[in-house]
Amino acid sequence: MDLRLYDTLTKEKRRFTPLDPNNVRMYVCGPTVYDFAHIGNARPVIVFDVLFRLLRHLYGADHVTYVRNITDVDDKINARAARDFPGLPLNEAIRKVTENTAAQFASEVAALGSLPPTFEPRATDFVLPRADGKADMVTLIKQLIARGHAYEAGGEVLFDVQSMPDYGALSGRKLDEQRPGARVAVDAHKKSPLDFVLWKQSSGDEPGWESPWGRGRPGWHIECSAMSTAYLGDVFDIHGGGIDLIFPHHENELAQSRCAHGTPAMANYWMHNEFVQIEDTKMSKSLGNFVTIRDLLADWPGEVLRLNMLKAHYRSPMDWTLRGLEESAKTLDDWYSVAADVKGGQASDAVIETLSDDLNTPQMIASLHGLRNGAAAGNDGDRSQFAASLRLFGFLSESVAEWKSRKQQASGVDAKQIDELISSRTAARARKDFKESDRIRDELAAMGVVIKDSKEGTTWEIAR
Ligand SMILES: [Zn+2]
Incomplete structure (x- = not known):
């Protein structure tokens, strides 16, 4: 049976021909683990799980490799860690945030009936050169500099978009169309406003790794280039994700991988789900x-x-x-x-x-x-x-x-009814009618609803 897939890069539905039918290779961008996942994040999880299952059916369960990464280094994570665990050293707080969120995500993905991917690498394990010799971010950045595709400026290592003649092909953006009228002062060190960060310096209280460019941390895009290369090679079959990732994330992943490896493609099929x-x-x-x-x-x-x-x-x-x-x-x-x-x-x-x-x-x-x-x-x-x-x-x-x-x-739970009961209970508590407020709490408990009071108000969830 012919499998046909729509490719965002060539904008056509094409017959799918794997590079190696004994090892069909797919990479999908996974979550940044700092908060509960939105239902929109469930769409790529479910869609690419269906594709994973279909590929396993067509090529054999042992002949498909599916990689979905976990982004556990990100400034949003740092901010969340500082907010939620103010008493802990930042690195410990970050580990708590990322471990809790990743575990939560894994249990949700399983509940949605999705198989675990073959590999689920974490970005922080791929920053520095590894003992097993798998690809890493620092080595990729060095390769980009050596090949004339990246430069150091203003404490950062930046990708030089003008060094890649067909930069922008995935998202359909052309370099010369993208001169923003007012260039922000912060970007003055860039050769082109579209040049993006591969590496940036970390201050003492930010997570950082020792690198040839000082203590710092990677940009977002380079992690997926490193982890896809590590498990799937320089060129692989399918790269997927949500449509919001086409630009800048996938455009930049593609630029980094092709320029670091000197290959004409990163993946042969780019697939994107809508909102x-x-x-x-x-x-x-x-x-x-x-x-x-x-x-x-x-x-x-x-x-x-x-x-x-x-x-x-x-x-x-x-x-x-x-x-x-x-x-x-x-x-x-x-x-x-x-x-x-x-x-x-x-x-x-x-x-x-x-x-x-x-x-x-x-x-x-x-x-x-x-x-x-x-x-x-x-x-x-x-x-x-x-x-x-x-x-x-x-x-x-x-x-x-x-x-x-x-x-x-x-089911059998009516959110409106619960909200009304909670309002009545709040009112009862306000007038110090604790007998009534306890009665309502018991009524909610009998419905399987657990309530939590805090300064911000009362929240509820269904007991499992
Ligand atoms: Zn990615």
């Missing part, structure tokens, strides 16, 4: 548009979020609504009742074919509905293909009984 738009104000609670995966997992089984995400094609914006989630939950109830107890079987060719057309997940779901109807009408072949296809792509991970209890645990 998730939160349209439903009810769902965004008090946090504006910031809906975390964690919040959603408190209310819905992970498979509901997974199916809901796949209802839109990855290259279309996704409208994330409560109604959509309710429909996805209903669909899964039905699928579980039809297929959960079927074991074994082969995935349907029709399902594989829809996904092989640039991951056409809406069409895949239509195909699944067709099999479901055949199964419900008594066709055992359809029933077995239906169950096997669902399992292959991360559904039906539980028995019907487990599914039902999870649904009961997760």
Whole structure:
């Protein structure tokens, strides 16, 4: 079966031909670990997990290498560490922030039915030359300087975009179109305003590594060039991520890797998923548009979020609504009742074919509905293909009984009702009616809702 993928660089859907069918290689940019992940961050996780599973099906599970990095060096992490752990030395505080956040992310990804990638490297392990000889950031930067693609200025090492004649090809930006009218004084040391940081100096209280350019830390883009080279080689098959990463992150990764290695490409297929738009104000609670995966997992089984995400094609914006989630939950109830107890079987060719057309997940779901109807009408072949296809792509991970209890645990909770109860309790406490406030707290506890009081107010979550 032919797999066809849309490539952002050539702007066409092309037949996928791996460099080595015995080792199909894919890199996807992972999270910067300083805060709970937004539901928008779940989209690349789910989309590229479906592609990972499809590649494993087509080429064999042992013939696909999937790398998704963890960014654990970043100024946002430093700021968060200082804020959350003011009593600790910064390096210890940073480790707490990154370890907690990475563990949280790993558990959310698993709950969304996604397989762990083959390798999940952390940026901080790839700053300095390594004992195992795998690629590292400092060596890559040295190579870029030696080849005339980078220079030192103003305490930084910068990539020289004018040294690369086709810089900007991925995002469609041309160098001469990008002269901003007013150049910021801060950028005066740059040869071109688009030159970007490979290395910057760290002050004493910032995380830093000793390098040929003094104690400092890497820029964001160089870490992905180092970690992809380390595990996938100078050129590999697929590079993925969210559409917001095309510029500057992927443009700059591509420039660094090609110029450091002297290769015509970094990856042969560049894939980008579109945004998730939160349209439903009810769902965004008090946090504006910031809906975390964690919040959603408190209310819905992970498979509901997974199916809901796949209802839109990855290259279309996704409208994330409560109604959509309710429909996805209903669909899964039905699928579980039809297929959960079927074991074994082969995935349907029709399902594989829809996904092989640039991951056409809406069409895949239509195909699944067709099999479901055949199964419900008594066709055992359809029933077995239906169950096997669902399992292959991360559904039906539980028995019907487990599914039902999870649904009961997760749903049946009315956020509005909870918010109203919490308001009544706050009012009762304000008038010192503690009998009433305790009664409401017990009522919430009986609903499985745990509340936490703090200076900022009362928050709640579903007990697990
Ligand atoms: Zn990256």
